[in-house]
Amino acid sequence: MSKNSSKPWDENWKIIENIGGGGQGQTYLVEPKNNSFPTNQYVLKKLNRQNDPERRSRMRREVVALETIDCSGIPKLIDSNSELFKNLDIPLYLVTEFIPGDTLSDFIKSEVMNIFSAVNLTIKLLDILGYCHQRGIVHRDIKPDNIIIKNNEISTPVLIDFGISFNKVDEYAKDLTPTWQQLGNRFFQLPELGEKSNLQRDPRSDITQICGILFFTVTGKFPLYLLDSENGNKPHQRKEAKQKLLVSPNLSESILSKINRVFDRTFEIKIDSRWQSISALNEALIDILESENQEEQEENKTEIILDRIKNKLSSSSHTQKKLFENIAQKIIEKIYSIVYDMPKEFGSDFGIIVATEIFGSSFGDFISGKSPKLEVKIDWSNSTFSQRVVGIQHKPSEKRFFPEFEGYITGNEVVVISSPERPGPKPKFHVGIPSEIPKNKYKKVELLRVSLSSEPDFTRFAERLRNFYAEGVERIIPN
Structure with missing residues (x-):
């Protein structure tokens, strides 16, 4: 190949047609002119700005990458003169296999x-x-x-x-x-x-x-x-x-x-x-x-396998915080109201477990049978909440389904998911029949996704929550 040629690709390659281009260069469908390469169609790429050192460096980088690759999902390098990228007098090109x-x-x-x-x-x-x-x-x-x-x-x-x-x-x-x-x-x-x-x-x-x-x-x-x-x-x-x-x-x-x-x-x-x-x-x-x-x-x-989502989007916006707090409060209250009476549907062998952390100063109201004011605990540094609300216990076996719920902001939406039980001794914040937390891990389930500026669809949320608890209770019942 003549390195001083104004069109160094001409020695080995015949251009058939222009097949595209962009800011980097033009590409052409080519065929070999001689027996130096197998008879086939290939793609030739030449730079638009041959006198630009940075663009010439880019082409060299591309060739260096292709030289180390042998993968069916990447075109094979066939020919190039990119090693001359520092010589601005010589136009650069590369040729790769043609992918139809x-x-x-x-x-x-x-x-x-x-x-x-x-x-x-x-x-x-x-x-x-x-x-x-x-x-x-x-x-x-x-x-x-x-x-x-x-x-x-x-x-x-x-x-x-x-x-x-x-x-x-x-x-x-x-x-x-x-x-x-x-x-x-x-x-x-x-x-x-x-x-x-x-x-x-x-x-x-x-x-x-x-x-x-x-x-x-x-x-x-x-x-x-x-x-x-x-x-x-x-x-x-x-x-x-x-x-x-x-x-x-x-x-x-x-x-x-x-x-x-x-x-x-x-x-x-x-x-x-x-x-x-x-x-x-x-x-x-x-x-x-x-x-x-x-x-x-x-x-x-209804159960959805979740990855361990640690996506957190902190916000210093007072408005966003108030919207998140409002939705989180409604969600905790709704979980409590939906699940509290579910043990009655399962029969006399089942009881309710309530996390005292959701009551705050109103725990006395719960003990006395009055309607308590529930509280949501929000981690404002990460705009998240993670909280247990109520669980269901199978009294004869002392096994229970007592999930934790996590809520977080992603973009302009709030997502609520269940969290697996943590193996270990019983927590200090529950009332009900004492028992150990089951050591089997439950899958995370997305229960709600709602825009910060919208009212949650609690009808659908209730359906998914009831299904979630029913499946959880079914798993803890001894065979």
């Missing part, structure tokens, strides 16, 4: 995917991402235009364009990864990829972007920002996206809850509050797929 098929952007134009197809696609992409991360490569530009659906088969996605990727071998080459530059894309902007961020090389950003792809495939909408400026809504809490999810065909309430919880964690502002590993996200997605089969067998299943 539409980009994900084009694939979704006509119709969004159903939840289960979208989750399967996301798991495939996580496999590819895991391969990259194991080799020290962070992509940093995952978007629908950079995903090709090979042969338009949704089971074979291919991740392309490593132009702004970070490779571990470049860790000390600061000229290749300038922190003063805004990274990412207009599909989904993440704060840690902003200018002067010290987290621009964090692989967790890739995981967040993959979840952005999941959001796009089921709503047809770009996530754009973690929170919108108008209402502080996360992408899945915005009106159009929310409606898309609600009208998804054959999507039960329990599966919708699981999808929403994936997005709750995805779209946190703090990167430490988002998905921290591919394996954790993968586990949550597999749980959604398994739910499809479970619901075919049991349509009215």
Whole structure:
């Protein structure tokens, strides 16, 4: 190859047609001119701004990444002269294998995917991402235009364009990864990829972007920002996206809850509050797929498996605090009123257990049979509450179902979930027949999700709460 040529790719490659381009460069469908490469079609990429040292460094970075990769979900590198990136007189190019098929952007134009197809696609992409991360490569530009659906088969996605990727071998080459530059894309902007961020090389950003792809495939909408400026809504809490999810065909309430919880964690502002590993996200997605089969067998299943959600969104807003306090108070009172008389439905072998912490100074009213004033204990540093209210005990066996409830703010919504019993001795704050807390762990269940500015749907909440307690009591009864 003539290194002084104004078109160094011309020696080996014949351009057939222009197939796309963007700010980084133009891509062309090409064929080899000689026997140096197997007869086939390939993709040639050349820079738009050949005299820009930073753009040339990007191409070099992309080639370095591709040289270390051998994965069916990533195009193979065929040819390049990027090693000459410091010589501004020589135009740079690279050639990769051609992947037939539409980009994900084009694939979704006509119709969004159903939840289960979208989750399967996301798991495939996580496999590819895991391969990259194991080799020290962070992509940093995952978007629908950079995903090709090979042969338009949704089971074979291919991740392309490593132009702004970070490779571990470049860790000390600061000229290749300038922190003063805004990274990412207009599909989904993440704060840690902003200018002067010290987290621009964090692989967790890739995981967040993959979840952005999941959001796009089921709503047809770009996530754009973690929170919108108008209402502080996360992408899945915005009106159009929310409606898309609600009208998804054959999507039960329990599966919708699981999808929403994936997005709750995805779209946190703090990167430490988002998905921290591919394996954790993968586990949550597999749980959604398994739910499809479970619901075919049991349509009215109300119990929902929850990950340990530690998403917390603190707020200094007085208005938001008052709204949260108001909703939390109503929820605690409703739990008490719904569950208190349930033991009568089970029979004389069952009794009620009441947590004294919910009474505060009005505990005397409870003892005397008067209507007590219940109190909610809120951790204002994290805008959360965690509280037991009432439990149900099987008197002959002294076993009981005495769950704790957790509430937290995510974006502009309040989510209430049950929490498993903690193994150990009986707590000091209960009244009723003493017993040990069962050592089996109960699954967390989402019981309510409500906008901070809305009145909770207590009719549905009551149904789910009664089902939750009935299932819990059934588990403690000896065989």
